[in-house]
Amino acid sequence: MNNTLLLLEDDLQLSDTVKQFLELKGYEVYCAYDGLQAQEIVYETHIDLMLLDVKVPYLNGFEFLKSLRKEGKEIAAIFITSLNSVEDVEKGFAAGCDDYIRKPFALKELLVRIESLLKRSYGTHDGQITLGQGLVFDTKELILLQGTQRIPLKTKELKLLSLFLQHPNELLSYELISETLWNYDESPSSGSLRTYIKTIRAAIGKEKIETVKNMGYRFVAQ
Numbered sequence: 439m440n441n442t443l444l445l446l447e448d449d450l451q452l453s454d455t456v457k458q459f460l461e462l463k464g465y466e467v468y469c470a471y472d473g474l475q476a477q478e479i480v481y482e483t484h485i486d487l488m489l490l491d492v493k494v495p496y497l498n499g500f501e502f503l504k505s506l507r508k509e510g511k512e513i514a515a516i517f518i519t520s521l522n523s524v525e526d527v528e529k530g531f532a533a534g535c536d537d538y539i540r541k542p543f544a545l546k547e548l549l550v551r552i553e554s555l556l557k558r559s560y561g562t563h564d565g566q567i568t569l570g571q572g573l574v575f576d577t578k579e580l581i582l583l584q585g586t587q588r589i590p591l592k593t594k595e596l597k598l599l600s601l602f603l604q605h606p607n608e609l610l611s612y613e614l615i616s617e618t619l620w621n622y623d624e625s626p627s628s629g630s631l632r633t634y635i636k637t638i639r640a641a642i643g644k645e646k647i648e649t650v651k652n653m654g655y656r657f658v659a660q
Contacts, residue, residue: 442465575599
């Protein structure tokens with residue numbers, strides 16, 4: 439069964455473009471052009487993930503998602519919006535979103551973010567991923583454990599490890615990794631990235647992280 443997506447976007451041309459692209463990738467897409475339409479769709483249809491513009495008629499994206507979260511609906515949600523200040527991003531996450539993409543955006547990036555969220559439960563048991571040799575990654579707390587002992591990793595190292603585990607055996611480009619690890623007001627550092635990779639390899643095994651020359655890295659899952 440195909441994953442079902444809700445697309446809340448009042449720009450008809452953009453809505454149609456995104457819908458066609460995602461349908462070609464095998465998703466079933468329900469389109470809403472205002473917040474009230476979006477509410478109707480969520481109540482009447484099973485939705486796996488929501489793509490939400492903010493500035494839409496009747497009920498804006500922030501308020502729409504807030505109302506769903508108050509009702510206990512935990513459907514994954516990505517804001518897609520031209521609002522790009524730090525305050526807007528904070529509002530988005532405060533409303534309960536899982537990710538936030540600024541317009542204009544690449545359709546391929548949108549697809550990667552969707553797949554990342556939908557794969558979040560890959561190989562997990564109660565939010566834990568077993569890596570072998572007594573290693574367990576807790577996806578809820580973002581911590582790496584060796585038995586009951588916590589392995590000290592920095593925040594960006596944990597985010598990077600989480601990204602690898604969401605995309606087992608997939609090539610992750612330098613670009614995607616940089617977008618995940620560094621905020622838009624930070625400068626990505628290739629030197630820092632190499633250090634993070636070295637630290638993760640030391641923690642989980644050198645053979646687990648494969649370097650793909652001039653392209654990126656791959657987490658090798660058993």
